[in-house]
Amino acid sequence: MSATVAPAPPALDVETREALYRSMILLRVFEKRAHDLFLQNLVKGTSHLGLGQEAIAAGFAHAMRPDDWTFATYRGHNHTLARGADPGAVMAELLGRANGVLHGKGGSMHVGDASKGAMGSYAIIGAHLPVAAGAAWSAKLRGTEQVAVCFFGDGTTNIGAFHEALNLASVWKLPAVFVCENNLYMEYTPIASVTAVPNPAADRAAAYGLESWIVDGNDVEACYGAALAAYERARAGRGPALIEAKTYRHGGHSRADPAAYRPKGELEAWLARDPIETYRARLREHGVAQEAIDAFDAAALALVDRATEEAKNGPLPAPESVTTNVWADGGSAWRN
Amino acid sequence: MSATVAPAPPALDVETREALYRSMILLRVFEKRAHDLFLQNLVKGTSHLGLGQEAIAAGFAHAMRPDDWTFATYRGHNHTLARGADPGAVMAELLGRANGVLHGKGGSMHVGDASKGAMGSYAIIGAHLPVAAGAAWSAKLRGTEQVAVCFFGDGTTNIGAFHEALNLASVWKLPAVFVCENNLYMEYTPIASVTAVPNPAADRAAAYGLESWIVDGNDVEACYGAALAAYERARAGRGPALIEAKTYRHGGHSRADPAAYRPKGELEAWLARDPIETYRARLREHGVAQEAIDAFDAAALALVDRATEEAKNGPLPAPESVTTNVWADGGSAWRN
Amino acid sequence: MAQLTYRDAVAAGVAQEMERDPNVVILGEDIAAAGGVFKTTVGLLERFGPDRVWDTPISEQAILGAAMGAAMTGLRPVAEIMFSDFLAVCWDIVANQIAKTRYMSDGQVTIPLVVKTGNGGGLRFGAQHSQAVENWAMAIPGLKVVAPSTPADVKGMMAAAIRDPDPVIFFEAKGLYPTTGEVPDGEHVVPLGAANVVRDGKDCTVLALGAMVPRALDAAERLAREGIDAQIVDVRSLVPLDARTILSAASASGRVFTVEENPRLCGWGAEIASLIGEECFYDLDAPVVRITTPHVPLPSADVLEDAARPSVERIASTIAREMAR
Amino acid sequence: MAQLTYRDAVAAGVAQEMERDPNVVILGEDIAAAGGVFKTTVGLLERFGPDRVWDTPISEQAILGAAMGAAMTGLRPVAEIMFSDFLAVCWDIVANQIAKTRYMSDGQVTIPLVVKTGNGGGLRFGAQHSQAVENWAMAIPGLKVVAPSTPADVKGMMAAAIRDPDPVIFFEAKGLYPTTGEVPDGEHVVPLGAANVVRDGKDCTVLALGAMVPRALDAAERLAREGIDAQIVDVRSLVPLDARTILSAASASGRVFTVEENPRLCGWGAEIASLIGEECFYDLDAPVVRITTPHVPLPSADVLEDAARPSVERIASTIAREMAR
Ligand SMILES: Cc1ncc(C[n+]2csc(CCOP(=O)(O)OP(=O)(O)O)c2C)c(N)n1
Numbered sequence A, B: 001m002s003a004t005v006a007p008a009p010p011a012l013d014v015e016t017r018e019a020l021y022r023s024m025i026l027l028r029v030f031e032k033r034a035h036d037l038f039l040q041n042l043v044k045g046t047s048h049l050g051l052g053q054e055a056i057a058a059g060f061a062h063a064m065r066p067d068d069w070t071f072a073t074y075r076g077h078n079h080t081l082a083r084g085a086d087p088g089a090v091m092a093e094l095l096g097r098a099n100g101v102l103h104g105k106g107g108s109m110h111v112g113d114a115s116k117g118a119m120g121s122y123a124i125i126g127a128h129l130p131v132a133a134g135a136a137w138s139a140k141l142r143g144t145e146q147v148a149v150c151f152f153g154d155g156t157t158n159i160g161a162f163h164e165a166l167n168l169a170s171v172w173k174l175p176a177v178f179v180c181e182n183n184l185y186m187e188y189t190p191i192a193s194v195t196a197v198p199n200p201a202a203d204r205a206a207a208y209g210l211e212s213w214i215v216d217g218n219d220v221e222a223c224y225g226a227a228l229a230a231y232e233r234a235r236a237g238r239g240p241a242l243i244e245a246k247t248y249r250h251g252g253h254s255r256a257d258p259a260a261y262r263p264k265g266e267l268e269a270w271l272a273r274d275p276i277e278t279y280r281a282r283l284r285e286h287g288v289a290q291e292a293i294d295a296f297d298a299a300a301l302a303l304v305d306r307a308t309e310e311a312k313n314g315p316l317p318a319p320e321s322v323t324t325n326v327w328a329d330g331g332s333a334w335r336n
Numbered sequence C, D: 001m002a003q004l005t006y007r008d009a010v011a012a013g014v015a016q017e018m019e020r021d022p023n024v025v026i027l028g029e030d031i032a033a034a035g036g037v038f039k040t041t042v043g044l045l046e047r048f049g050p051d052r053v054w055d056t057p058i059s060e061q062a063i064l065g066a067a068m069g070a071a072m073t074g075l076r077p078v079a080e081i082m083f084s085d086f087l088a089v090c091w092d093i094v095a096n097q098i099a100k101t102r103y104m105s106d107g108q109v110t111i112p113l114v115v116k117t118g119n120g121g122g123l124r125f126g127a128q129h130s131q132a133v134e135n136w137a138m139a140i141p142g143l144k145v146v147a148p149s150t151p152a153d154v155k156g157m158m159a160a161a162i163r164d165p166d167p168v169i170f171f172e173a174k175g176l177y178p179t180t181g182e183v184p185d186g187e188h189v190v191p192l193g194a195a196n197v198v199r200d201g202k203d204c205t206v207l208a209l210g211a212m213v214p215r216a217l218d219a220a221e222r223l224a225r226e227g228i229d230a231q232i233v234d235v236r237s238l239v240p241l242d243a244r245t246i247l248s249a250a251s252a253s254g255r256v257f258t259v260e261e262n263p264r265l266c267g268w269g270a271e272i273a274s275l276i277g278e279e280c281f282y283d284l285d286a287p288v289v290r291i292t293t294p295h296v297p298l299p300s301a302d303v304l305e306d307a308a309r310p311s312v313e314r315i316a317s318t319i320a321r322e323m324a325r
């Protein structure tokens, strides 16, 4: 099945390019730090890092309006931070602290900051696609021209909720943008071995009456361009988009996974296409000084250092909070 | 999206043509009788008739081997009878009698006769597609060259289980044939108003790496030909097929439905293409005498008359049977 | 006071709230143009238009996901799941998403929505279209669960459910749709979380829900003739549960029965019986007895379905036998 | 006797039966090449080959539908649902298809399959990967439901579940995967439907399941130091339920506690407490007390998750307090 390439970005000004880079480098430094903190056993539970997939989070988020909505998966740190969530609060959540963005209730797999449009991370495959469609439906009904953007993986295209959400969004012409981050694996299993088509998302677009867009998920400007085009169509009432971004995760699926199942050389090949390294080079081509880049890197490092301190020094949640916020009244009473 | 036409049937001998007709006319007479018995309040609960869709049931069943499997929906009388289930036992099931094919446990929506390969009717949309895939999987593992044939409606193509079953069957190259009976409506709602593509099944085939086959569901020979081709491929290990059969139900969705939502003239247009009327004409063209056709009709009527008597005279189930056959030991004990 | 059917009371309750709050929308299969398979949404499309009354594909996960996403972003959706048996095809959205997202976000988002669904048996629809599954929902933290038994409560509790800031699963007793009753004119709201003593009686307390309430009332009439004076409590709301009313009734009579349509194991009655056992232990004169459907899927044939579900006869004879002990 | 981890005992049980019966096959996400996310299927692919050990897409409805269709046609599939929370995405196949089809067909077909799934909390995975949902399955007629707590029972009950002609939901206590225990050499089968008194004691009876069993045992040690002699019963099998053992233990001690990982409402303990209330009423010296997780979704932070699930400390102190009354 032939998949078309997503619209290219317009000519970008240097501020935009720098902003895209600053976003990516923050995510990269944050995720590396999160990884270090696991190794120190400071991060509780599991965690799924987006190392290598930063261009998608940065590119698609930067094209959003502040009141647009992001729906992410358990691999959601990048997407939450890219919307401007406080890194200290996100890091503190990973450490299970009271100053965590969810006060320790949700943890790594559920991070979000609704005040920034990051509507949460959903950890059961497929579920958040219909939910994102619902947010888009309310934008349409209320005439706000907001867009709901839903990120998910290649493996997610094989579950029923994907099918139902795409059909509904298309039939109702909803302002929803579905972004499939194809990193070649569903957990430990190569996606090609469990999927009937070579492009898990793009080759299904026609089944929902949609154009099939493929974008280089390691090219932040390509992602930004595809996002701009998709959001514009959506805001104009021209319905949803399904975009497949080709990428690769540098680490294992989760902290538990050494990723031994990868063919030799695969990781190296993708590291050579690292979205951040390659974008550094491109920035220099576009006349951004190395010093400026170094300054961005230093700023990101400083931000993450501070975030780490805030997290480490954060208080533990009070046990009583176990029974708060089930209901809108703040409590959890099921009887009088 | 362009959908290709399913392979045409080979030249058929007159015995085959007569058999196809005899199968259709039995289903027609049976369903009409079932309808009469509702009006007499003898049929309990609801019932979904296949009047107008007989060509699909007859054509696809006649191409099966005795050990192939049929998985049907709540609109399953036709498919069960077409496999050779005893009309008296099926009719008695509709009347809730002890001599019913399910002894009154299942009713109209669940009729089946496993001894004939009719593996039951399933009344929750989509569920039986993965189950049929599972039967096909066991045929593949046991090397029996059996085929699992799953019938469902146009509306069913929008539920998650459809997507999961088609992808799995394709990836595993299972001997499963999925037959979508597109009768233009999901209950009372025109299918086009809730589906992102014009051909609900055929336009989705490519999403599962399958050819898209459309067949005239009112042409029993076309259905028979498509079935032969699909079963042959499946037995040869070449994987599943997804076939969309265009048809129309002459009555309402269920006994409760007067079908007032239909545009004027729609029913009349389809009645003019009635699968049985048109096939009568074709049989005559092929030299079958009117007397022979009349004899087939009379035989079907006699069979259904006897079935009706058996059903009406059937005893009521014993109340004690409520607690039998939950478990393989015949009982329902949950404690010692 | 107007006479309404249970069926019409559903539409009346939804209409009252759609009139009052422009953010209330409704979606489901065949609910708009057709007015619903059970005719519980008749007239809503004509009255409120296609922007607020939406027909959907057969996609229950998408229906409830759409309701959830809309609720998170400012609307108050009412979603119909035609038969409560079909909650199983979207159970993840109900139990893992709608119920938990407010808690997981520690209150960042709220999810004010109603899932209305036809529940229970009596129509000879067989095992996949007849289940009483209030207990499925009661077992999930984060869901409010109600099951009215009269047209007045249907309208009033539907209004309260739509106004409630939390997700409410609203069980409509399929078998009661054609029944009629008085419904107060004008705005009518019945708060959630309040049980209703529908018959006073001193000898024993019978706790019933949904379609079992009228049967319990009929049984009480029979028992009265045998000299047994049974109090009937319409539980109405499982979450929040009116424990005060239930426990004080149990303590007062000392004899308690539940009448549950669900299969035997882990029903709502098991929870309430355990609660009574824990908190009224010393006031009970005899065991709490649960009258339920046996632990089997529901059969289709009329004689079998009638034998399976608690009947007036079985309720009355069970209570009489136990009271004679 | 060999020392095995709970984790390895799962694979050992499956392997024993695959060796014995060529119709036993296993399918699930990442279970073949990767040996399972929880490493409970390590070595099966190497030993039995790709025709009997199948990796699947992320399609739980297809996984269980495939298992059901295969079971109806002669195979004995073992299907893995990675986390029991995910049963919600395929609940229709479990509760409406697998559980009911034999009954609806009045015995025309049988469905011998096992659904194995990682259940319960303790790993700080949060509300969507930590639930204890044995009660979801117990509420569904047509399902057998077991939850072993030791490596020996894991191997033996897995064998029995695979040999059973009916569908069995096999709950593996996630938190116990790394724990070790003695497992008998050679063929080992532990019949379903038998509770196990794992500690004798005359003062009270504590009914526990899965991950709560070792906690109840630890609590009993503490209580012993306080002079309370608690009997611990590992319920093991919810359906079929060993009511005989449970009821006689309850009658003998007259004091009963349940320790349940599920949230408060409608847990397996509610069913058993009601059953005890009904059948041991006159032998009870005090109310049956249920020790459960509060009725909230499970939080992620370690301190919060530990505060939510029944701890050794809470079990012991609750029992001590009640026994002092
Ligand atoms: C319904 C469901 N099934 C299985 C899982 C376990 N699981 C978590 S992540 C994952 C793989 C998802 O792969 P993909 O969609 O490609 O996303 P990626 O992890 O690669 O970002 C699986 C199977 C789940 N969370 N939910």
Ligand SMILES: Cc1ncc(C[n+]2csc(CCOP(=O)(O)OP(=O)(O)O)c2C)c(N)n1
Pocket (backbone or CB within 6 Å): B075, B123, B124, B125, B126, B152, B153, B154, B155, B156, B157, B181, B183, B185, B186, B187, B253, C029, C058, C060, C082, C086, C089
């Ligand atoms: C999961 C689920 N949702 C809704 C229904 C109610 N329902 C029964 S039949 C039907 C329409 C099915 O339409 P289609 O698939 O076209 O089959 P047809 O009835 O036309 O043969 C619906 C919505 C159901 N049985 N199961």
Ligand SMILES: [Mg+2]
Pocket (backbone or CB within 6 Å): A153, A154, A155, A181, A182, A183, A184, A185, A186, A187
């Ligand atoms: Mg992936």
Ligand SMILES: [Mg+2]
Pocket (backbone or CB within 6 Å): B153, B154, B155, B181, B182, B183, B184, B185, B186, B187
């Ligand atoms: Mg149809």
